[in-house]
Amino acid sequence: MNKLIQTILQEIPNCSRITTNDRTLYERFIGSNSGNHYAKNWIFIEQIIQQNKGIKYFDPTRNHLLTIAPDWSEDIPNYIYLPLGENAINSVPYLAKKLKAKINTPIIVKKIYGISNINFLVNAGFKKNTADYDGIGDDQYPEIVVSTKNLINGSEKDSSLSNMRYFRRRYRKFICDLTSNSINVEVIPLSQDLHDDYLRLVNEWSIDYAHRYSTDIYNFQKVQQGVFSVYYPYFIKNLEAQTISFMIYLNKNPVAFMNAYHISPDCLAVNGSLSLTKHRGLIQFAYRTLALEAERIGYKCLNLGSNDNYHQDFYKSKMGVVKKTHVFSGTLI
Numbered sequence: 001m002n003k004l005i006q007t008i009l010q011e012i013p014n015c016s017r018i019t020t021n022d023r024t025l026y027e028r029f030i031g032s033n034s035g036n037h038y039a040k041n042w043i044f045i046e047q048i049i050q051q052n053k054g055i056k057y058f059d060p061t062r063n064h065l066l067t068i069a070p071d072w073s074e075d076i077p078n079y080i081y082l083p084l085g086e087n088a089i090n091s092v093p094y095l096a097k098k099l100k101a102k103i104n105t106p107i108i109v110k111k112i113y114g115i116s117n118i119n120f121l122v123n124a125g126f127k128k129n130t131a132d133y134d135g136i137g138d139d140q141y142p143e144i145v146v147s148t149k150n151l152i153n154g155s156e157k158d159s160s161l162s163n164m165r166y167f168r169r170r171y172r173k174f175i176c177d178l179t180s181n182s183i184n185v186e187v188i189p190l191s192q193d194l195h196d197d198y199l200r201l202v203n204e205w206s207i208d209y210a211h212r213y214s215t216d217i218y219n220f221q222k223v224q225q226g227v228f229s230v231y232y233p234y235f236i237k238n239l240e241a242q243t244i245s246f247m248i249y250l251n252k253n254p255v256a257f258m259n260a261y262h263i264s265p266d267c268l269a270v271n272g273s274l275s276l277t278k279h280r281g282l283i284q285f286a287y288r289t290l291a292l293e294a295e296r297i298g299y300k301c302l303n304l305g306s307n308d309n310y311h312q313d314f315y316k317s318k319m320g321v322v323k324k325t326h327v328f329s330g331t332l333i
Helices: 003-011 018-030 042-049 088-103 114-122 148-154 160-178 192-213 220-231 284-296 312-316
Strands: 015-017 055-061 065-067 079-084 107-113 124-126 145-147 185-189 244-250 251-265 265-276 299-304 321-325 327-332
Touching: 003 015, 003 055, 003 088, 003 220, 018 042, 018 055, 018 065, 018 079, 042 065, 042 079, 055 088, 065 088, 079 088, 088 107, 088 114, 088 327, 107 114, 114 124, 114 327, 124 192, 145 148, 145 312, 148 160, 148 284, 148 299, 192 220, 192 244, 192 251, 192 265, 220 312, 244 265, 244 284, 251 284, 265 284
Parallel strands: 079 107, 265 299
Antiparallel strands: 015 055, 055 065, 065 079, 107 327, 124 327, 145 299, 145 321, 185 244, 244 251, 251 265
16 A cells, blocks of 8 residues: 555544445535536546545544545645535645645645635635646636537537537538548447457557647656546446447547546536547547437536646637536645
């Protein structure tokens, strides 16, 4: 066991390892939250704890539940996520200070919803994360909720929604390329039979991503390994937990992957979205395909998550937005 995790478990009250047995506890707390928040599912907790690296802080007297975990591909448990329970935000500064004293590093909070909760943490000494602060760019832009109807209709015909024009141009370009070059497109549900194709796609996409986003702070290998670990092996190992999960093939070659899970009776959260950038308009085609399937099984909207940079926010904001929800990510220095 990681020595830092062991120290936390032994020396900070109310802390214990997160296991599959905690699912019922989390679902009880998450289910009491209203709204279409991206983190409103046990699946979100499963992903952030990354193969048993998670710790829960559960104070039964105050009925507060918080989650501690490392950043992706890291081992230092310096992130606190999603305070759950009435007035659970009050436990965040206490836990952050305790945690900082034990691991001697800045403590980062993520998935903080609500203006009053955000203001409380700012007044308690948490600084909003920015891409300029040690390269931490998480949650720079709001969570975006889009309409499946807008995505489907606005992609093929002129719409009163001006923010669909960019999406529509890209989608039409992709369809035109398919037709003019006689390219065969297939959409296939993800399964264990597609393991090798899925692994190949994630590897190719993560290398391309690292070429685009590696910096002096985050070198190529760190970026590539970090984003690779987000997608593999979690999705291929947890197929039964996903509401929609599929791959897209062009002439038998895997080029895109989409995944979404339930967060409310009318909304899915998109927690898996990747496509090879050499195919212009492919990501728009993938999102429209997801919207079609979501609407077919009764969902009316998709939460596309928050965004870490301008480019992510730009293209997601061109998909028929119906709501933007501010979410805070901050650091106790």
